[in-house]
Amino acid sequence: MLDYRQLDWKLITATLALSLIGIILIMSAQYYADTDYQQHYYQRQIIWLLFALVVFTVVIHLPMRIFDVSAYLLFFITLVLLVLVLILGSSRGGASRWFSFGPINLAPSDIAKLTLVFALSRFFAYTKLPVISKRRLALSGLMTLIPVMLIIKQPDLGTSLVFFVILFALWFWSGMSPWYLLLILSPLISLVTASHWLSWAVYFVVLLSFLAFLKPGMLNSTVVVIFNLAFGIITPFIWNRMAEYQRLRIKTFFDPSLDPRGAGYQIIQSKIAIGSGGILGKGPLGGSQTRLEFLPERHTDFIFSVLGEEFGLWGSLLVLLLFTFIFYRAIRIAARCRSRFASGVVMGAVAILLFQFLINIGMTLGFMPVTGLALPFLSYGGTALVLSWTLIGLIISADYRWQEY
């Protein structure tokens, strides 16, 4: 039987606080909505929270080994689900991302995040391959790419980014030097800087001096340079093959005023909402941006804007503080775990939460692109809430069992 006193109650409390703040914000965001259905989003979120707590309780009672031994099986099942959702999933706005069971929408991509963490953690925990061996990199990369390909097909660019972040985080956590990680990621930097030849040239000078300093060997250096060259050259081709809405998102990310009624509109209105909140905010239900529906997606992607408008700087900082606490606690736990698998799972969880946290809030503040990534614990959405609480459950569980190998 679990010794409840040994659980990390501070971490649980912080998470619960975030979830409750989320419910308050959802209620406020849709209080003046047109339909009953919209007005009662918060009630559904409460039910989801209760369900998430049940899942959480189950997770902390399960031994870590269960996830360890079944990691590959779960991952395989997820891949099957991802294929099935492409065929059977309900589509909305041209994207089929969910299985619909009555009112419940189950997104297999959410589950895939979790099972990829399991699979990669298991792989890194037991592999004897050296940290930077090519087989190690290729195998782990392949494990990540399969779900990513399936999800990009849905299409869901934002979510697929999360999978790469999980991969990079676990590469790093399994011992890879961040400098080396940077070299691996360098082609991506090429991709971005290649939008202008000058920025690309400057970047290339930096890259070459970096290689001279790090001395990763002639062969590796050559590979890095070739990849960088290749990415820099193919950027225009990729750009031209992108869907118009994707290009627009990238363009309006750099300049929201380009499309004040479309993609830029959301960012502009979100910035107005948060900025007009000031230090003290306009009070619950007092946000005119929220109430008058200037704020789009206000109960999901832009829930932080509601927080910023109605509760101001102090409310926003409180939420940042709670998240900081969770991340700090989780990283300490990851470092303490004796089980390499458990440690990897905790780090993977941190990666998922931190990345979504950064991208989502960064988007509402106007310096991150509009990717459609929700804010963990606060945004409306059942499966996302259950997943987030599952991740917390795993962290708590890893902490409780930190001495187990």
Next chain:
Amino acid sequence: MERYKISLAGREKISLVVVAIVILLLVVGLVKLQLIDHSEFLEKSESNRIRVVPITPRRGVVYDREGKVLIDNRPSYTVSVVPAEEVKGKTLPNLGQVISLDTLEIRKRIKKNMVSRYQPAPVKKDIPFDVVAILEEQNRIFPGISYQMERVRQYPVELGCEAFSGYVGEVSEEQLGKNKMYNYRLGSMIGKEGLEKYYDNLLRGNEGTAYIEVSASGQILGPYEGRKKIEAVPGSDLTLTIDLDLQRTGVEAIDTFCCGAIVALDPRSGEVLAMLSYPNYDANIFSSVIPESLWLEISSDSTHPLLNRPLNGLYPPGSTTKLLTVGAGLEEGLINENTTFKPCLGGMQFGNRFFRCWYAGGHGRLTAVHAIEQSCDVYMYQLGLKLGVDVMSRYFDLCGFGRTTGIDLPNEYAGLNPNSEYYDKRYGVNKWTQALALNNAIGQGEILVTPLQLAQFYCGLANGGVVYRPHIVKKISKSSGEQISVSPVMSFKLPFSERTLELLKEGLRLVVEGERGTARGLHNKYYAVGGKTGTAQNPHGEDHSWFVGVAPLDNPEIVVCAIVENAGHGSEVAAPLVGKVIRTYMDKKTRRENLARVADGGDR
């Protein structure tokens, strides 16, 4: 290979640093938005949801002197588009179908009239009411469309009031920029001519402001309570000195001719009783958007309907200023009531030119009053020679010619009163002779007057020399209930002694009642009329026909001046016209007096 590995403690540290960087990034972003740029965004969020709606005040109604409505307002609907709420591919095509405009044109008008993205930009004015009903009933398919009821000026077309009413129109961008017109916005109506322009500040009132709250979809949620609505102050109503019956008589009388003007003044106060320019135009078309074709038609019409003849029509006065010539002669002591000159034999030789009298048979030897009665040119030539160009010019000036009357209407012309300085400039020093004085003496030559100036001069003759400044507004009724009556203002005195004035008045009487008077047709047994005919030669065609009438002559109450362009002798055309106006006036006066007598009798 150890170089590529990192210890657990190192990894933990780096992870924590990454978290710290992420948090720091977000905190900086938050502080920038919520602390540094807070006020800017607060303003934006306010302008997001609060729409400032100007409330146009009711423009003042204009009445005639008896309280009959002359210029009124009627409701008119303007459809507008709120640019920020417009849905591409939906709003404009749907709207275009209803108001029959293509999308491109609507887009052009929005761009032209846009104040801010959140304020309605007018697209089409004066749309029919059934279109308004469609917009109202099916507002779902017209996102971002709003319409406003406004009042549009309504002018009486058939009364020829344009000469003094003027019209209103949208304030032009040029006007907005040039003057500091902070009270006007793009799309504001402003008086463009006539009393609409002169009294614009009184008529327009003060614009009010309403603040309404709107949702993102443009739905109006009702008044915004944070700011107090500023009520509009209606414009002042004006009661004019104009008598609609006289105005109507004038229009009906002049209707058979091509072009002309009538001005009727009350010599006792300077009140304008009637004023019209013919042909007139429909002032109503200027209140809304004028179709180009219509504008071309009006502005290129050879009869110049846009020319405001009473104020801007410049004509040689012809024989009508012979009284001035005689008056000047008497005042200068060159003649007296018995003085006669060489007899008129149908003309006279001066230098190498023969100056004809209008009556080829010759008038014989005449005294001053009879020279006026028969409008003898030869008498005037000889008197003009004695006076000389500059003395004549001085008298013209003292009688109000060559300068504006100061009537309360805009853009009045001063006319032209030539003197030797002018002639020196025009012909060169010593390049002209006193022969010009001969022309001036009979109201010909370079001298140009407006019908209003001529009427004003006769008011002075009728009123013992005292000239009141012509004015058209009798009473201003402010929306607060305050009433301001306009009292007559003395403008100047004619440079004639009482004795001279008496003689001139006798001349006026003889023109109508004398045996050989030029306007004997106006003689009647009910009231005494005086007047003077004029036949003004002009280089553009047939002579202009003038007549200025004064009635009742013993105690004048009305002076009517009429000119009919290119119509021939004053006695044949203009005199009967003036007679009709005077008759209407006298009939009304008699009726009024009879009514008063009956009322008095009832009391007893």
